[in-house]
Amino acid sequence: MGQSASTALITSRRDSNRSSHRSVSIGDEALVAISSRCRNLTRLKLRSCRELTDAGVAAFAKNCKALKKLSCGSCSFGTKGMNAILDNCASLEELSVKRLRGITDGAAAEPVGPGLAAASLKTICLKELYNGQCFGPLIIGSKNLKTLKLFRCSGDWDKLLQVISDRVTGMVEIHLERLQVSDTGLAAISNCLNLEILHLVKTPECTDMGLVSIAERCRLLRKLHVDGWKTNRIGDDGLSAVAKYCPNLQELVLIGVNPTKISVELLASNCQNLERLALCGSDTVGDAELSCIAAKCVALKKLCIKSCPVSDHGMEALANGCPNLVKVKVKKCRAVTCECADWLRTKRGSLAVNLDCGEPEHQDASVSDGGLLENVVEFHSVANQMPLPSIASSSTGRSTSFMSRLGLLSGKNLVACTFRRWSGGNSSSRG
Numbered sequence: 302m303g304q305s306a307s308t309a310l311i312t313s314r315r316d317s318n319r320s321s322h323r324s325v326s327i328g329d330e331a332l333v334a335i336s337s338r339c340r341n342l343t344r345l346k347l348r349s350c351r352e353l354t355d356a357g358v359a360a361f362a363k364n365c366k367a368l369k370k371l372s373c374g375s376c377s378f379g380t381k382g383m384n385a386i387l388d389n390c391a392s393l394e395e396l397s398v399k400r401l402r403g404i405t406d407g408a409a410a411e412p413v414g415p416g417l418a419a420a421s422l423k424t425i426c427l428k429e430l431y432n433g434q435c436f437g438p439l440i441i442g443s444k445n446l447k448t449l450k451l452f453r454c455s456g457d458w459d460k461l462l463q464v465i466s467d468r469v470t471g472m473v474e475i476h477l478e479r480l481q482v483s484d485t486g487l488a489a490i491s492n493c494l495n496l497e498i499l500h501l502v503k504t505p506e507c508t509d510m511g512l513v514s515i516a517e518r519c520r521l522l523r524k525l526h527v528d529g530w531k532t533n534r535i536g537d538d539g540l541s542a543v544a545k546y547c548p549n550l551q552e553l554v555l556i557g558v559n560p561t562k563i564s565v566e567l568l569a570s571n572c573q574n575l576e577r578l579a580l581c582g583s584d585t586v587g588d589a590e591l592s593c594i595a596a597k598c599v600a601l602k603k604l605c606i607k608s609c610p611v612s613d614h615g616m617e618a619l620a621n622g623c624p625n626l627v628k629v630k631v632k633k634c635r636a637v638t639c640e641c642a643d644w645l646r647t648k649r650g651s652l653a654v655n656l657d658c659g660e661p662e663h664q665d666a667s668v669s670d671g672g673l674l675e676n677v678v679e680f681h682s683v684a685n686q687m688p689l690p691s692i693a694s695s696s697t698g699r700s701t702s703f704m705s706r707l708g709l710l711s712g713k714n715l716v717a718c719t720f721r722r723w724s725g726g727n728s729s730s731r732g
Contacts, residue, residue, distance in 0.1 A: 307343045326350050329357025336364035343392075347373040355403070358382030362389040372397040374428075379403025380411040380435065387416025387439065394421055396439075399428035404435060414439025426450040437461050441468050450476040459486040466492040478502035487511030491518040500526040505534065512539030522547040529558040531582070540564035544571045552577040559585040562593055569597035576600055576625075581607040588615030595622025605630040612636035620648040632657040 327350050336342070342365045347353070350373075358378045362368075368390040374397075382403070387393070396418075404410045410432045419442035426448075427433045433454030440449065440461075446469050451458065458480055466489040473495050477486075483506035490496070496519040501507055512535055516522070525543060529535045540560050543550065544567035551574050560583065568575065575598055580586045586609040594601070595618035602625050611634050619629060629645075631637050635658060642656040 307341065326352040328352040329354055329360070332357050333360045333364070336361040340364055341367055343367055344370040345372070347371075347376050349375045351375070351377040351402070353378050353382070355379055355381035355385070359385035362386045366390055366392075368393055370395040373401065374399035375402065377402045380413050383413050384411075384416060387414050387418040389417070391417040392421050393418035395424040395426075396422060397424075397426040397428070398430065398436070401430060404432050410435040412438045415442025419443045420445065422446055424448040424450075426452075427454050428452040430454045434458070434461055437464070440465050444469060444471075446472055448472065448474040450474075451480055452476070452478040454480060456481060458482045459489070462486040463489040466490055469493075471495055474498040476500040476502070477504055480504055482506065484508055484511030484514070488514045491515050494518060495521060497521050498524040501535075502526065502528040503530045505530055505532045508534040509536060509539035509542075513542040516542035516546040520546050521549060523549055524552040525550065526552075526554040526556075527558055528556040531557045533559060537561055537564040541567050544568040548572060548574070550575055554579040554581075555583065556581045557583075559583050560590070561585050562589050565590045566593050566597065569594055574600055576602045578603070579605040579607070580609055581605065583609050587611055588618075591615035592618040592622075595619050598623050599625065601626055603628045603630075605632075606634060607631075608633040610634075610636065613638055613641035616641050616645060619652075620645060626652060628653040628655070630655040634658075 329352070332350075332353060345365070345368060353376055355378050359382055362382075362385040366389050368386070369392050371386060371390075371393060372395075379401070380403070383398075383401070404413075413436045415438055419439060422439075422443040423445060425436070425440055425443065425446060427436060427450070429452065430436075431454075433451065434456050440446065441464055449465075449472055458477075459482055462482065463485070470493055472493045475490060475493070475496065475498070477500065479502065482504050487501075487507055488511060490499075491514045496515070499515065499519070499522060501512075512527075516539070522543070525547075527535055536559055540555075540558075541564045544564065548571055550568070550572040553568065553572075553575060554577075556579075560580075565586070578594070578598065578601060580590075586606070588611055591606070591611050592615055594604070601623045604619075604623070604626060607630075611631075613636065616631070616637055619626065626649075629652065631642070631654075637656065637658070639656060639658065642654050646652065646654050
């Protein structure tokens with residue numbers, strides 16, 4: 302480890318008994334030793350480091366003030382350590398926190414931030430936190446924040462979103478997944494007039510009214526993902542507003558939502574830049590809707606239909622429609638036959654047709670670590686039928702065999718530290 306090192310991945314190693322959740326973890330002494338020899342460190346990932354304390358993280362922060370990206374998951378330090386990072390690392394641009402175990406008491410948790418880093422932060426991602434709202438001062442103080450991702454964080458977020466949107470109006474990307482947020486929160490988000498990317502995943506209190514408020518004011522919207530969770534609270538009214546006010550829409554993913562030809566036709570007619578469309582787990586998207594898409598979506602390049610009541614008749618419309626279509630993916634649509642898929646490939650030789658005639662299954666747009674929607678459309682990744690991990694559950698880190706290739710022994714602690722440049726990815730895949 303030398304002064305030129307810019308990236309470190311530090312993770313615990315599982316005990317040799319795979320049924321045990323105990324692991325050998327990096328401690329304060331080793332982390333401080335790393336920081337003293339890598340003062341130019343700009344990227345750090347901490348995974349399942351349960352022996353780290355606030356004191357060790359604070360000492361690290363004083364040595365590595367050039368840090369730009371920090372990602373920590375299932376670590377044991379708390380707000381004092383996090384605040385030390387924010388107070389010392391004035392160049393921090395990306396912060397991702399998952400299951401930070403040192404601040405489990407939401408009512409008594411010390412506020413996090415804003416600190417010196419608030420001026421430079423561009424991305425904040427919070428996952429599976431009982432106490433995510435203690436990061437409120439940091440989010441509110443991050444005036445230059447562009448991306449906010451909140452996944453499975455308990456508590457009512459409406460009031461906090463109101464304050465955030467009043468103070469931080471330049472956000473361009475917001476992800477809300479399994480969050481207690483309602484139309485009140487969406488109305489607050491509509492203050493972000495530069496919003497381009499919005500993911501609403503399993504937020505059952507959000508309705509057409511909230512989506513209308515977003516559409517009316519956030520007219521630069523380019524990507525919209527909605528997992529309605531089969532609640533039928535978002536449908537034609539909300540999507541029609543998107544069609545009316547958001548002509549720049551390029552990507553639309555609807556899961557567990559039931560649009561009809563009314564909103565589909567408006568979207569196809571008004572959103573002339575729509576290139577990627579996924580319709581999954583809908584009871585109302587049938588041949589009429591698919592024929593409408595084929596006739597009017599002239600810019601469409603990639604189409605995914607999954608677990609919808611479409612048939613060969615609807616698929617036949619694609620033979621002469623969507624002139625720019627390069628890939629169509631059909632899954633779990635039992636009325637679509639292999640013969641029709643073969644016929645379509647013959648009619649349009651340049652079109653890639655992917656047909657999976659398996660049984661219908663529940664659609665899940667949950668976002669896994671480092672992933673986007675997968676197996677829904679080719680341009681995204683999704684957690685297929687993965688059970689939601691308990692927020693309080695303990696993580697055992699990477700596999701022993703993998704870490705044995707990366708590990709090195711430092712004192713009594715096994716330190717797995719590999720220097721590599723991890724991709725920041727596009728704004729929709731970070732976190």
